[in-house]
Amino acid sequence: MFRRLANPGTAQAGKRFLSSPPTQNPLQASFLRGGTSKGIYLHRSHLPSNQAEWTPIFLGIMGSPDPTYGRQLNGMGGGVSSLSKVCVVGPASGKHRANGVDVEYTFVQVGIRDSTVDYSGNCGNLSSMIGVYALDAAICKPSRVDSNGQTTVRSFNTNTSKIIDTSFPLSPSGVATLDRPQTEVAGVHGKASQIVLDFVDPSGARTGKLLPTGSPVNTLDMASIGRAVKASLVDATNPSVFVSYDELSEYLPLDAYFQGSQAAEEKVAPVLEEIRQAGAKAMGLDPSAKAQPKIAILSRPKGGPGDSNADIVVHALSMGVLHKAVPMTLGLCLGVAAKTEGTLAWDIVKHSGSNSSGDLVRILHPGGVVEVGAEHRADGTVASAKVVRTGRRLMVGSVYW
Incomplete structure (x- = not known):
């Protein structure tokens, strides 16, 4: 060939x-x-x-x-x-x-x-x-x-x-x-x-640990907004910073940002980048590296179109830009995080009521739904993370x- x-x-x-x-x-x-x-x-x-x-x-x-x-x-x-x-x-x-x-x-x-x-x-x-x-x-x-x-x-x-x-x-x-x-x-x-x-x-792809800080949820101090933000810092397939829509939407125009508003992007993007860099530092990674870790905003399905087929909703960024789907390594990391007790993802899936006890986690992103599977060993460590692609x-x- x-x-x-x-x-x-x-x-x-x-x-x-x-x-x-x-x-x-x-x-x-x-x-x-x-x-x-x-x-x-x-x-x-x-x-x-x-x-x-x-x-x-x-x-x-x-x-x-x-x-x-x-x-x-x-x-x-x-x-x-x-x-x-x-x-x-x-x-x-x-x-x-x-x-x-x-x-x-x-x-x-x-x-x-x-x-x-x-x-x-x-x-x-x-x-x-x-x-x-x-x-x-x-x-x-x-x-x-x-x-x-x-x-x-x-x-x-x-x-x-x-x-x-x-x-x-x-x-x-x-x-x-x-x-x-x-x-x-x-x-x-x-x-x-x-x-x-x-x-x-897949655990510890960059840091050597599934939870680099040892905690499923960390508090990150944000100087620009004068308050702390909760985040789950998870390293599986690639390190990722997960934050909550419910928390950030209290003071950021997230819905307008998701809809492509330039004015909202000017307010939201700098804060997300500051959170991402703070998460990178807490994970022991280089905060100036734009590709990793990635950051994603998590929320519960709201019952709209497609939500009935999902356990969790994600809006992810790649290189500082809102992704039209979901970077697959981040999706796999989210699937692992959703099965890791105490993380923000675990809490959302636990209370979604749709598939919280199943083997697959159904993730709704702007392009549709992707199913991710994670296998755990008897000791709780992650044996593998799987997804179907074409x-x-x-x-x-x-x-x-």
Whole structure:
């Protein structure tokens, strides 16, 4: 599926390609949708061995920075955080291969208006296509195939040092089949093949602990508003800061903010960022890292359209912008938090009355409902967090940087 394509453009561009430095420009790449995100997937061997040299490559690929317009028209980015992402995938090292890992990958969140290249966390949506890309690029072979023709690819994420399994159907020739009308995900039109994303032992992805402070609820002092805010600081798949709609709506115009009011955003966004940074400090993380931890506002279902199918409602931010769906690692973290006694999420689900005793947590976000499962061991630790995604190949070819 991967072969070098003829370089488009002028003869002069062709000369540049033939005489290019070790890191090719353009680079061989795949453009894939995973869940509600899209991103560029690159083979690790095609990039410089020194990761510090990746920055101009990723910025060029995405068309960043774009401080004036924020549309990334000079690159593959789409002007929103869920479309400004890169995954670098390579074969598993000997140490990980001995533990059954097939591939290793690094996720990169690329800034839009600025030159941020952030390695602080993982992306659940794009993680769902790591196995598919690895087979397409011949990084690994389908070694685990069940009687239904379903294969599982085990990956190691370098951002969080966690193992993630992706399971999806194969064709008789061993190629990932993504167009079976098996399931659909909120925010994406139509049905496609089911991809099961399983984060193994997801607790402590960045901090080493499910509850980095040891408490399910913390009180954060906010200088800008002169009061304290309650927050649950949870680290599963990615660290997240969860706050309560009921508390914040007492003094912030949250409903108008959710509806896209610019005036409300000017009031709400700075406060949420201050809370996020305070949460990061309490978790022992770098508060200046924009991608992690993320922050989300939690509320009870109010009985409106779609609420009857939900246990909890979430409005999440990504890179400081209100997300149109929910970042999948944050959704998985919320699913774990909802099963962790004492957290704000646990309290909401406990009193929602819809599915509080079930194995799955139904999360309502602006794009619809997503079901997240979390398995706990006998000692109460989290064994895995699972979610169903879909994906699609959009392009295989060469990308300029």
